[in-house]
Amino acid sequence: MTQTSAPSSAGSSTHDAPSSGLRSAARPKSTIGNGLRRISFELRGYFRQTDQVFFVFLFPLVMFALFASIFSGEAVVDDPRFADVTMSQYYLTGMLAMAILLSGMQFLGIDIATEKHEGGLARLGATPLSPVSFFIGKIGLVLLTCTAQLALVIALAVVAFDITLPDSSELWMRFAWLSLLGILCFAALGIAISAIPRSARSASAIVLPLVLVPQFLSGIYVQFSVLPEWMQQVSNLFPLAGLVRGMRSVFLPDAFAAAEVGGTWGLGSAAITLGVWTVIGLVASLLTFRWSRGRS
Numbered sequence: 001m002t003q004t005s006a007p008s009s010a011g012s013s014t015h016d017a018p019s020s021g022l023r024s025a026a027r028p029k030s031t032i033g034n035g036l037r038r039i040s041f042e043l044r045g046y047f048r049q050t051d052q053v054f055f056v057f058l059f060p061l062v063m064f065a066l067f068a069s070i071f072s073g074e075a076v077v078d079d080p081r082f083a084d085v086t087m088s089q090y091y092l093t094g095m096l097a098m099a100i101l102l103s104g105m106q107f108l109g110i111d112i113a114t115e116k117h118e119g120g121l122a123r124l125g126a127t128p129l130s131p132v133s134f135f136i137g138k139i140g141l142v143l144l145t146c147t148a149q150l151a152l153v154i155a156l157a158v159v160a161f162d163i164t165l166p167d168s169s170e171l172w173m174r175f176a177w178l179s180l181l182g183i184l185c186f187a188a189l190g191i192a193i194s195a196i197p198r199s200a201r202s203a204s205a206i207v208l209p210l211v212l213v214p215q216f217l218s219g220i221y222v223q224f225s226v227l228p229e230w231m232q233q234v235s236n237l238f239p240l241a242g243l244v245r246g247m248r249s250v251f252l253p254d255a256f257a258a259a260e261v262g263g264t265w266g267l268g269s270a271a272i273t274l275g276v277w278t279v280i281g282l283v284a285s286l287l288t289f290r291w292s293r294g295r296s
Helices: 002-048 050-070 085-119 119-124 131-161 168-192 205-215 228-236 238-249 254-259 267-288
Strands: none
Touching: 002 050, 002 131, 050 085, 050 131, 050 267, 085 119, 085 131, 085 168, 085 205, 085 238, 119 238, 131 168, 168 267, 205 228, 205 238, 238 254, 238 267, 254 267
8 A cells, every 4th residue: 555655646746746837837828818808797897887887988978078068169278379279179188088087097996996895806806816817807998998988089079079180190199108008007096096995885985086186187177277386286296187288289289389388298207107107006006906805
């Protein structure tokens, strides 16, 4: 008995080592694959929630229609050089940035916190799903829904308000990288702030002010240059002001840069600010994310 069990044990360990190595080698591919499959699950859940569809997905579209209709005939600034720049054009840039902010930071901040405190994440934590796969699913959801939002807002601007779109491939490339960087930034920040609420009921109360205040400080509803200088300086430390300014550089004439603070679009500083906050959000997410309270 003793003599036959020894070879069996040795054989078992011999076979286990390669299989363990194969599992280790396959793990990254499995993690990414699970994350990509998770996107479709997240999409189905997203569009089943009608209140969520209205207040997150359709909200920028409704707000743009309201503001553009109310102020459609007004010029942005009292300057003959910019007489052809209407408030409809100006609000288009703000609502595009708002769509990215709401889809990333607001939606994920509330959604993940609610899932955590209602036990949904604890159930996921008991499965082989890794946090990385979970993040891929959530960020993929934001990327797809936000892309659809941006397309709808732009289509409404053209059809209902006769806004002329850029005819330069360079400007559309700028729009693409600004949108992608903004989505990554605010999705990372949304995951990070989901750790703050202490209950599902308090999630909205905590996340909404963090999303609402920067909108007033970043030139979405009020022209950025008319804000007090200290507000401008504070706002420029955060990513939304840079994203809105970048959107203006795409959809408003180049001459309008003279109406900006400093007389330039400041795309370099906008990209740096968005990049820095993306890293902050990702690091904070990795350090604070838990499947449930008190469990890593």
